[in-house]
Amino acid sequence: LAKTTQPISMDSYEGQEVNITCSHNNIATNDYITWYQQFPSQGPRFIIQGYKTKVTNEVASLFIPADRKSSTLSLPRVSLSDTAVYYCLVGDISGGSNYKLTFGKGTLLTVNP
Amino acid sequence: SAVISQKPSRDICQRGTSLTIQCQVDSQVTMMFWYRQQPGQSLTLIATANQGSEATYESGFVIDKFPISRPNLTFSTLTVSNMSPEDSSIYLCSVVTPDRDEQYFGPGTRLTVT
Numbered sequence: 648l649a650k651t652t653q654p655i656s657m658d659s660y661e662g663q664e665v666n667i668t669c670s671h672n673n674i675a676t677n678d679y680i681t682w683y684q685q686f687p688s689q690g691p692r693f694i695i696q697g698y699k700t701k702v703t704n705e706v707a708s709l710f711i712p713a714d715r716k717s718s719t720l721s722l723p724r725v726s727l728s729d730t731a732v733y734y735c736l737v738g739d740i741s742g743g744s745n746y747k748l749t750f751g752k753g754t755l756l757t758v759n760p
Numbered sequence: 761s762a763v764i765s766q767k768p769s770r771d772i773c774q775r776g777t778s779l780t781i782q783c784q785v786d787s788q789v790t791m792m793f794w795y796r797q798q799p800g801q802s803l804t805l806i807a808t809a810n811q812g813s814e815a816t817y818e819s820g821f822v823i824d825k826f827p828i829s830r831p832n833l834t835f836s837t838l839t840v841s842n843m844s845p846e847d848s849s850i851y852l853c854s855v856v857t858p859d860r861d862e863q864y865f866g867p868g869t870r871l872t873v874t
């Protein structure tokens with residue numbers, strides 16, 4: 648399973664764009680990159696998922712370079728409610744016994760007023 | 761999407777006893793998982809709950825301690841047996857929808873063992 652490395656914590660201010668980078672040097676060909684958000688006392692919530700290049704949804708963007716050894720989650724114009732732990736996961740989601748998502752330590756993002 | 765409910769939401773138990781946690785999904789799903797999240801830590805996968813067969817456990821977790829049932833495609837239980845204070849954690853149920861594009865998590869069960 649590919650191991651991920653992310654910053655333990657980040658600080659930002661309301662209205663700023665936040666970029667959280669994750670390293671996954673030994674990502675496998677079949678692995679996808681997925682980001683989750685977790686608030687205290689809640690289960691993780693899916694944010695975005697991608698395989699290569701750029702993916703964008705109504706919440707965030709995910710940038711993946713050609714070598715796929717890292718990825719960057721971009722949160723535009725954060726608010727106080729975006730304060731949470733963000734997890735980067737790498738895994739094979741093609742199904743069967745290969746499907747497994749392993750959580751790393753996550754990044755605690757604190758958005759200040 | 762999938763909506764997951766767990767029962768109980770929290771419990772305080774005495775050491776040596778067992779607790780069964782229920783996970784109910786609002787739609788049929790092929791893959792269900794059980795995770796543990798200890799205070800201030802990340803999530804650790806306990807096992808994959810297989811419908812109609814024995815669960816597949818991760819390293820460090822055994823069936824005698826964490827027996828799992830999955831009688832159908834919408835329901836599973838995790839039992840924490842012979843509990844000790846080290847078992848105090850949040851236990852989360854998770855599912856993958858048939859199209860496999862997202863993994864959803866339940867709200868968790870907060871277990872405290874005294």
